[in-house]
Amino acid sequence: MNVKDIASLINAKVVSGQNGLDKEVTGAYTSDLLSNVMANIEENQIWITLQTHKNIIAIASLKDIAAIILVQDLLPSEECAEQSNIEGIPILSTSLNAYQISGKLFEILKNNA
Amino acid sequence: MTAMQLKFHIEGGNFTKAGFASSEVKKYLRKINISNETIKRIVIAMYEAEVNVVAHAYEGEILVNIDSKKVDISVIDKGPGIEDIELAMKEGFSTASQKVREMGFGAGMGLSNIKRNANEFIIKSQPGEGTSLNIIVYLNNVN
Numbered sequence: 174m175n176v177k178d179i180a181s182l183i184n185a186k187v188v189s190g191q192n193g194l195d196k197e198v199t200g201a202y203t204s205d206l207l208s209n210v211m212a213n214i215e216e217n218q219i220w221i222t223l224q225t226h227k228n229i230i231a232i233a234s235l236k237d238i239a240a241i242i243l244v245q246d247l248l249p250s251e252e253c254a255e256q257s258n259i260e261g262i263p264i265l266s267t268s269l270n271a272y273q274i275s276g277k278l279f280e281i282l283k284n285n286a
Numbered sequence: 287m288t289a290m291q292l293k294f295h296i297e298g299g300n301f302t303k304a305g306f307a308s309s310e311v312k313k314y315l316r317k318i319n320i321s322n323e324t325i326k327r328i329v330i331a332m333y334e335a336e337v338n339v340v341a342h343a344y345e346g347e348i349l350v351n352i353d354s355k356k357v358d359i360s361v362i363d364k365g366p367g368i369e370d371i372e373l374a375m376k377e378g379f380s381t382a383s384q385k386v387r388e389m390g391f392g393a394g395m396g397l398s399n400i401k402r403n404a405n406e407f408i409i410k411s412q413p414g415e416g417t418s419l420n421i422i423v424y425l426n427n428v429n
């Protein structure tokens with residue numbers, strides 16, 4: 174399942190990084206603490222967070238993350254969206270909170286990885 | 287493989303550039319076909335060291351020496367230094383400002399991430415002057 178399939182299944186808005194939508198997704202990880210994410214997220218996973226600044230793309234790129242989902246209708250800063258386009262790492266935005274979207278993605282991806 | 291040195295200057299307080307040096311090193315390691323598992327460890331350790339200079343120091347230099355056996359990363363900063371290194375190494379200890387914490391830094395996990403991913407790790411600090419880290423990751427016989 175790729176990022177685009179997931180975006181449509183969860184009804185999320187693709188905010189930036191459209192050129193990375195065909196990346197395959199193997200799982201997801203939810204955290205707002207950057208060094209916790211750095212230590213624990215795996216490549217090709219989706220990162221669920223409320224952080225919206227440019228550093229999330231640096232981490233996503235270093236860790237080969239498939240995409241980022243921002244919760245509660247949050248949007249990336251302008252710099253962050255720009256960097257997401259440059260790196261081809263999609264940022265999606267959902268109206269759901271972290272608990273709700275994590276549960277949904279768990280159901281979608283549990284037999285996947 | 288011929289030995290290679292990469293060098294970076296890090297500006298304290300400039301979060302928009304945090305991770306740039308680590309990303310350059312990652313690209314280089316990919317190019318010379320270092321295994322994915324080893325690259326992951328190097329990237330985590332170097333990123334945490336780089337961000338610590340940005341978050342806690344005034345400025346720093348990162349020197350990365352790569353040869354056929356190891357990646358040797360020295361991070362030397364001018365900054366407030368660390369009074370109690372043992373305490374700083376404890377997971378959860380952080381002196382990060384409120385603003386830095388709101389960005390998601392300041393979990394107090396960086397130094398332990400470095401230790402966990404390095405084969406050799408030395409940290410030294412002179413309070414009031416600065417901090418220096420030496421991080422070594424072996425390229426063969428990983429772990």
Ligand SMILES: Nc1ncnc2c1ncn2[C@@H]1O[C@H](COP(=O)(O)OP(=O)(O)OP(=O)(O)O)[C@@H](O)[C@H]1O
Nearest residue numbers: 208338342367374380381391392393394395396397
């Ligand atoms: N280069 C440095 N200069 C001065 N103090 C430092 C430096 N690196 C670390 N420290 C001190 O050690 C503490 C712990 O560092 P560590 O990287 O483990 O956590 P953190 O940077 O506070 O949070 P995190 O890395 O999880 O975002 C810091 O809060 C700071 O007090």
Ligand SMILES: [Mg+2]
Nearest residue numbers: 334338396397
């Ligand atoms: Mg740190």
